[in-house]
Amino acid sequence: MKKFTVLFALLLMCAMTFAQQALWGGAPVVSPEIHDDNTVTFRLKAPKAVKVQLTGDFLPPHTIQTPRGEYDAPGIVDMKEGKDGVWEYTTAEPLNPELYGYSFYVDGLKIMDPGNVYMIRDVATVTNVFIIGGDRADLYKVNKVPHGTVRRMWYNSPTLGMDRRLTVYTPAGYENGKKRYPVFYLLHGAGGDEEAWIALGRTSQILDNLIAQGKAEPMIVVMTNGNGWQDAAPGESPKGFTVPSMSPKERASAPEGGFELSFPEVVKFVEKNFRTLPNKKHRAIAGLSMGGFHSCSISKYYPDMFDYVGLFSGTASRNDKSTCPVYTDFEDKLKIQFAKTPALYFIACGNRDFVFKGVTDFRKLLDDNGCKYEYLETGEGHIWRNWRIYLTEFVPKLFK
Amino acid sequence: MKKFTVLFALLLMCAMTFAQQALWGGAPVVSPEIHDDNTVTFRLKAPKAVKVQLTGDFLPPHTIQTPRGEYDAPGIVDMKEGKDGVWEYTTAEPLNPELYGYSFYVDGLKIMDPGNVYMIRDVATVTNVFIIGGDRADLYKVNKVPHGTVRRMWYNSPTLGMDRRLTVYTPAGYENGKKRYPVFYLLHGAGGDEEAWIALGRTSQILDNLIAQGKAEPMIVVMTNGNGWQDAAPGESPKGFTVPSMSPKERASAPEGGFELSFPEVVKFVEKNFRTLPNKKHRAIAGLSMGGFHSCSISKYYPDMFDYVGLFSGTASRNDKSTCPVYTDFEDKLKIQFAKTPALYFIACGNRDFVFKGVTDFRKLLDDNGCKYEYLETGEGHIWRNWRIYLTEFVPKLFK
Structure with missing residues (x-):
């Protein structure tokens, strides 16, 4: 029976080896990191990027004028490159309790955070999410x-x-x-x-x-x-x-x-x-x-x-x-x-x-x-x- | 009542205007596109990228040697830049019926396809998915x-x-x-x-x-x-x-x-x-x-x-x-x-x-x-x- 003994451990270890590779690639950095004071650090490893930005509904919104009036769009901030090509941004202030959404822009290309598997689709767009607990957000x-x-x-x-x-x-x-x-x-x-x-x-x-x-x-x-x-x-x-x-062709069929x-x-x-x-x-x-x-x-x-x-x-x-x-x-x-x-x-x-x-x-x-x-x-x-x-x-x- | 008349239409239109912007940004290109012959084209708009690659479990796997033996990792291919900074790859052959997973690498950074909202998490990694119908895959x-x-x-x-x-x-x-x-x-x-x-x-x-x-x-x-x-x-x-x-600390507590x-x-x-x-x-x-x-x-x-x-x-x-x-x-x-x-x-x-x-x-x-x-x-x-x-x-x- 010795030959079966280690198979379970092997199962786990092999899967873990796989987890480092290709399609199973793990996240190289921790992001988002919610600190004890509810400031949040976002990180993205992108050594070849020239410019990395963060957009999220916790940043001060910027007002956009349209023919139908103005509305608030989520803010965008530049992230800063640190060592090993890891770009970083920490919120200036602690965030209020809330469920927040965010994404990165890498040289203009909008991407999701590879360090965060939690995402929610809203119409045709998927964004990463995280929760700052406390108050109403505990609900x-x-x-x-x-x-x-x-x-x-x-x-x-x-x-x-x-x-x-x-x-x-x-x-x-x-x-x-x-x-x-x-x-x-x-x-x-x-x-x-x-x-x-x-x-x-x-x-x-x-x-x-x-x-x-x-x-x-x-x-x-x-x-x-x-x-x-x-x-x-x-x-x-x-x-x-x-x-x-938002405006599918099938709408007229109803x-x-x-x-x-x-x-x-x-x-x-x-x-x-x-x-x-x-x-x-x-x-x-x-x-x-x-x-x-x-x-x-x-x-x-x-x-x-x-x-x-x-x-x-x-x-x-x-x-x-x-x-x-x-x-x-x-x-x-x-x-x-x-x-x-x-x-x-x-x-x-x-x-x-x-x-x-x-x-x-x-x-x-x-x-x-x-x-x-x-x-x-x-x-x-x-x-x-x-x-x-x-x-x-x-x-x-x-x-x- | 006239003043209420157009509100519903406005609701839709405003939301559609929003859909072009920031966090609600739509996909600029169609990807993946499954052709009638079951070849598939993948596209990514990334005008500033130097190298864009595609990895997926439909590509010929490459064998990786590890101390525990060899295993098959999903293949990687280069995509080609076309006009307007849209990178493209079409499979050389029609794909067999199957549910497939894929991701892009943009200058080494692994990202998901912004044109495809369908993703599945496997352990700590999320990949885009699509289905080629027919045979068993119809199930x-x-x-x-x-x-x-x-x-x-x-x-x-x-x-x-x-x-x-x-x-x-x-x-x-x-x-x-x-x-x-x-x-x-x-x-x-x-x-x-x-x-x-x-x-x-x-x-x-x-x-x-x-x-x-x-x-x-x-x-x-x-x-x-x-x-x-x-x-x-x-x-x-x-x-x-x-x-x-794959190897959480809590495991030992069970x-x-x-x-x-x-x-x-x-x-x-x-x-x-x-x-x-x-x-x-x-x-x-x-x-x-x-x-x-x-x-x-x-x-x-x-x-x-x-x-x-x-x-x-x-x-x-x-x-x-x-x-x-x-x-x-x-x-x-x-x-x-x-x-x-x-x-x-x-x-x-x-x-x-x-x-x-x-x-x-x-x-x-x-x-x-x-x-x-x-x-x-x-x-x-x-x-x-x-x-x-x-x-x-x-x-x-x-x-x-």
């Missing part, structure tokens, strides 16, 4: 608390004529229990899909943590795909590994308002497959940007379906000329919805957001009609940092 | 077939003293049904975790497709974390965004044979939470490399638990000097297991694999003892291409 971390289950599953939509993928979070205790739970439907923005809230939104971590702290009711969270022309996130459908796009019209098919699927409390009092819907628009449309078109509504950086009617029943009679539908006094109508927006004026106008309309809502205004613009904040503020208000 | 694609559900969930292990994460595939029809299903436990190798088989192994696609074709029984597949010292994949545990490693000893805790959890057929006839276990070693150890230590056993590029005893009951009396335990005539004992290995000799020795031991097994020998070495093949060969043999 974005995996902590030693009971964890819920995250399912990727498929439902059939007769209205849209396809099987469609969705992401479902069930809270700790759901598995093998008997209790029924309220359901929160959480919708993504344009360019997103059923992966957006679970990846960039940190939904499962936020829910695990808020529930463990007793700040939120245990609930099921359903993250749909809001693109009526699409069955699943890029790479997860029979279309294969397509290039994600029936107008089809996603909103078909929403009861999602609710029906969820209530058939999960132990839910299947009534208005125990249903919430919210979304960011286009998902806020969807939440507005769906909740007023089906005014007996949701008692809690959240619009995160998004509002308003799509097209007054539309004959799609979801969009017609905008104000009348709003009035009917509010006459039924929803338990919560929540609006949140950043005051640097390009939709801020639209949101302000929408609030005025609600005020003029005596419609009651809660409003949260934050700094900054149309960014995930805000949407995570809105999620952590909205969820504790639900089902109480 | 690795998402096709228009009924899809199962993939859950990420947590179970408690008293033996290992922690909550631990696992990935569970349930076949199409499981949700909202009443039928009970057999269970296949599928284990990763050293450096892997509960994400390995679902990501690099394409387990959910392979199962969806084999089941839809009537070639495999509908079954539940449970992908555990086989690192006794680890509660979850890197980034998914309270340890945060750590650097994945009890010897702890994962194998604790395996009935996984089985118990699965049989409590899923509609299973809870008997030996309806349980299978298989794994790659270290996971093959685990499958061997677990199935002989618990000889009444699994009727189907698969060792993919892995075998044999860890340590004859060990006093851990999982590892003692290796041959006696094997004899007891085979005296109970398992429905299938399946061994597969590549003839260029560094464990090939160990596997050959193990087969001789089985032969000498009259133990019956099925054997599949392929070309190449210790690589995922082989493990996907073994999975597609093993699964149709189960539960029939």
Whole structure:
């Protein structure tokens, strides 16, 4: 048996040798390094580079003028070459608690950090991420608390004529229990899909943590795909590994308002497959940007379906000329919805957001009609940092 | 209402404007481009680069000599600069159907393809991937077939003293049904975790497709974390965004044979939470490399638990000097297991694999003892291409 004795050790060692090579090449430097005082050092070994820069949403933004107004783009700073061709940059100040994204530019070529395997895709771009813990950002971390289950599953939509993928979070205790739970439907923005809230939104971590702290009711969270022309996130459908796009050609193929019209098919699927409390009092819907628009449309078109509504950086009617029943009679539908006094109508927006004026106008309309809502205004613009904040503020208000 | 009319269009357009910029920067060139004849063109815009190379597992490998023998490393080729600083390489021959991985080297710096958002992590390295369809590789694609559900969930292990994460595939029809299903436990190798088989192994696609074709029984597949010292994949545990490693310091903290000893805790959890057929006839276990070693150890230590056993590029005893009951009396335990005539004992290995000799020795031991097994020998070495093949060969043999 001696001949078998060392095989396991060999397995490990050989794999480790491999790990130094070619496709399995390891990271030569530590990056990012989060110091005890929450300053962060970024490093990249690039001995032949002439110029290396860092861009990230923690750097002072620079304002870009466009025909449609100005917006804040993430800042860029030069990194400095040290010994062995390792370029380095340390933040001037400690970073506030937050989930941050960053990339490098090497002689103008944008690359990801080979020292950091943690990346998140946002539409067609992938960036490295890291978390500075503390305060609200502790909600974005995996902590030693009971964890819920995250399912990727498929439902059939007769209205849209396809099987469609969705992401479902069930809270700790759901598995093998008997209790029924309220359901929160959480919708993504344009360019997103059923992966957006679970990846960039940190939904499962936020829910695990808020529930463990007793700040939120245990609930099921359903993250749909809001693109009526699409069955699943890029790479997860029979279309294969397509290039994600903000303006795909397929968009025109979807029936107008089809996603909103078909929403009861999602609710029906969820209530058939999960132990839910299947009534208005125990249903919430919210979304960011286009998902806020969807939440507005769906909740007023089906005014007996949701008692809690959240619009995160998004509002308003799509097209007054539309004959799609979801969009017609905008104000009348709003009035009917509010006459039924929803338990919560929540609006949140950043005051640097390009939709801020639209949101302000929408609030005025609600005020003029005596419609009651809660409003949260934050700094900054149309960014995930805000949407995570809105999620952590909205969820504790639900089902109480 | 006019003022709200255009907001939705604006939402989309602004986001598209953003998409050209900074952190949201889009890909300037199409890469990879798979042509109709299955040749593939790779492109990278890097006007300031002096030398750009492509490495990938579809290129002729080059053999590297190490003190432990030789092994095949993925090949590297030079790319050629065309106009506008776009470097290009087209494969000389059409590629065979397969899931491939690749990266670029820009003046020696290894980077990922900014034109391709599809990447898979293997231990501490992330590479871009693409699929050439046809033949067996069609099993690795998402096709228009009924899809199962993939859950990420947590179970408690008293033996290992922690909550631990696992990935569970349930076949199409499981949700909202009443039928009970057999269970296949599928284990990763050293450096892997509960994400390995679902990501690099394409387990959910392979199962969806084999089941839809009537070639495999509908079954539940449970992908555990086989690192006794680890509660979850890197980034998914309270340890945060750590650097994945083949030889982590924590390894020493795990009890010897702890994962194998604790395996009935996984089985118990699965049989409590899923509609299973809870008997030996309806349980299978298989794994790659270290996971093959685990499958061997677990199935002989618990000889009444699994009727189907698969060792993919892995075998044999860890340590004859060990006093851990999982590892003692290796041959006696094997004899007891085979005296109970398992429905299938399946061994597969590549003839260029560094464990090939160990596997050959193990087969001789089985032969000498009259133990019956099925054997599949392929070309190449210790690589995922082989493990996907073994999975597609093993699964149709189960539960029939």
